[in-house]
Amino acid sequence: MSGGRPAPVLTPLEVASGVVLGRESRVALPAAPGALDPLGALECEILPALRSPPCLVSFSGGRDSSAVLAVATALARRHGLEPPIPVTNRFLEAPGAEESAWQERVIGHLGLHDWHRLELTDELDAVGPVARRGLERHGLLWPFNAHFHVPLLEAAAGGTLLTGIGGDEAFGESRWARADAVLSGRARPVPRDLLTLGLAFSPVAVRSLILRGRAPECRWLSEGGQRAFARALAGHEAAEPRLYAPRLAWWHGLRAFRVGLESLSLLALDAGAAIAHPLASPAFAAALARTAPRRGPEERGAFMRRLFGALLPADVYARGTKARFDEAFWRADARAVAAAWEGECADPGLVDAQRLREEWGRPVPDPHTYTLLQAAWLSRPR
16 A cells, blocks of 8 residues: 555444444634634635635535535635536436436526536446555545545546535534424424433433444344444444534544545545535534524524525425435445455454345445445455
């Protein structure tokens, strides 16, 4: 393996479960420059990319990437700069990833004419040609589908790729949203809410014990692996703060946040491009924390509409669907590696080999197993 910067190192449980959990540091959100509102803070994150073109936006048609594209477009026009260029991976044989109607709705609303659409079939297989280049150069990256951005980054060579990463965390509901809705009178309480409120206001250690029994089953893990995963996941979920500002700071200190962004930065260096995530910036989070309700967004679409207004069509804010790319990652190369697998790189204390084979025998396996698949491919002689 080569490369100037080391890749993040995943723990055995992270490889086995495909999930990165836990918090690495305590983060204090910065004061927003000049007490900017969230839109102003977001513009400050985007403007440097527009001033050093080309500026491309990873555009799926979802709400988050659409918001970044809309803000960048309006900002470029205001400053007389070249408009951002949306760049989209289109998967010809993955129906769940089909978003063309929403994409065209946003592009038409914004009046953009330059739109790069990359038509793909097998190229982004979890162990296909694009993924293999990154694996050979850096070893395991996380998430397993970080290579999704490689064609987009290559299109942005010499400039910057902006992504919509961070929108789920910035605009999404808290784990404790139901308890807050009941307490504020926004929701009519039902008997089960006594348990919901009790959990939300319990000490973290108590929450963790209760949530441990609610962890989703990872079918391919051994009994010991499932227990270890349930314990780690419960501790992670229990630590999520109830109030919005502490929750944003907590998210910025998560190991998953660091590992994911570091992985993308390595791939950007390989492509000769810069990458930026305006919705994941600490300055944007600080502006949100200062101006949003204490308990955070009540409803994602309405919250985004208040922030971005007429920059996007109203029905884009209201949409409740999201593209699924799992089919695009489980193609011929992935199936071949799975079929030839003989147990390599699977910690027997965490992974049940027979169950993993059964999982990989499904038409589209759980994508959390694809990190294990990449580890198996890396272990093969070349």
